[in-house]
Amino acid sequence: MARLAGRVAIVTGGARGIGRHYSQALAAEGARVMIADVADGSDLANELSNTYGANSVASQVTDISNEQAVKALVGATIERFGKVDVLVNNAALYSSLKEQKFQDIDVEVWDQVMSVNLRGTFLMCKHVVPHMIAQNYGKIINIGSGTPTRGVPWLLHYTTTKGGVIGMTRAMSRELGGHGIRVNTLSPGFTMSDSNINNNPGHVQTARSRCVRSNAMRRRRIWSGRWCSSPRARATSSPARISRWMAARRICDQRRLNSQHDVRTQTLAKAFSPSSERVDLRRR
């Protein structure tokens, strides 16, 4: 029997991007799925219904930042499937956002990102949770991101909301655990979802090079991967003195490695010598 047979799931942002794969995977595991997205998910719903059984997947165009729309969505899900067991809060403004310095972010764009990514997630929980409490069962999966923990730059509005999602999840899980409702965050790494590729061509390149360049503290790296942080190194200022100091360090390190190598070679030779030889050695 499929693992989620008899369960009902709502997937926000489930019509495209990564959310499309969540909808497909849940349907494949036997769940009945409601796809909620600002984009029309009816083609996907029909495709999945044809594959996994009629009446198994539905869709409703929904803006999760709008409370009336969220209420209507939850009502439609209850009417169609009778309950809600699983909520995947995946919808977010992400791939359509352009990377920019935070000083250049318009206040309207900031508010829009907050209203979808945070208010939308909150509203979905607010209107689904009473049904979960009534049945003393529920799973809420809030889609986070690694951006707040890594401090990914050029998307401050987005990164801030994903940090908020993590906080919301932790606090909500404590409020709802007693009702048999589990709340967790799932934080994917950078993913080349179809919407990411279409909306942000070249995103991988820019994200990679910007992250490397944006170390909070630029420190000078020297040979052999050490940070140039010793008091002696800081005291040296002229390039000639630095290179003399580096040459001296290189010689010292090489000598140390050579002597360690000798000791290690002798120890290994002893360890792997035939036991008769070792006995002989001990006797001598």
Ligand SMILES: NC(=O)c1ccc[n+]([C@@H]2O[C@H](COP(=O)([O-])OP(=O)(O)OC[C@H]3O[C@@H](n4cnc5c(N)ncnc54)[C@H](O)[C@@H]3O)[C@@H](O)[C@H]2O)c1
């Ligand atoms: N792609 C990545 O590298 C990556 C990494 C970490 C986390 N994530 C997260 O995964 C999720 C999906 O990302 P994606 O790459 O598919 O990007 P995406 O921007 O395509 O996904 C967002 C989905 O939400 C929908 N949506 C947007 N505004 C909405 C609204 N107001 N109401 C309802 N639906 C709305 C979009 O139509 C889309 O289907 C997002 O929460 C994103 O933050 C993505």
